[in-house]
Amino acid sequence: MRTHLPEDLRRLRDDLKLTQEQAARLLGVSNNTWIRWERGEFKCDEESVGLLRNLATKMYPEPCYEVRREKKIDAKYLAGHIRACDECRRLIKYLATLVKK
Secondary structure (H helix, E strand, O other): OOOOOHHHHHHHHHHOOOOHHHHHHHHOOOHHHHHHHHHOOOOOOHHHHHHHHHHHHOOOOOOOHHHHHHOOOOHHHHHHHOOOOHHHHHHHHHHHHHHHO
């Protein structure tokens, strides 16, 4: 897991033109957690940073190779699969953020 500098988070938030509160809500964390991430008191997870990067660059994440190969893009399968798959979890979170907008 990579470590992300607080400046990276601020830059991504600024690129997206979000307040701290909006960024926290987007990622499903408390406002205090976001503030602590930006201060460097807590480490932000790779999944959240990856999601912000996807949103900032307007590039969507793809499901993992297994899902693409098996063409199992159905809710029941994904509900169990995303527990162990960071790529698919990021895709689902990304899609959820689009619905929130």
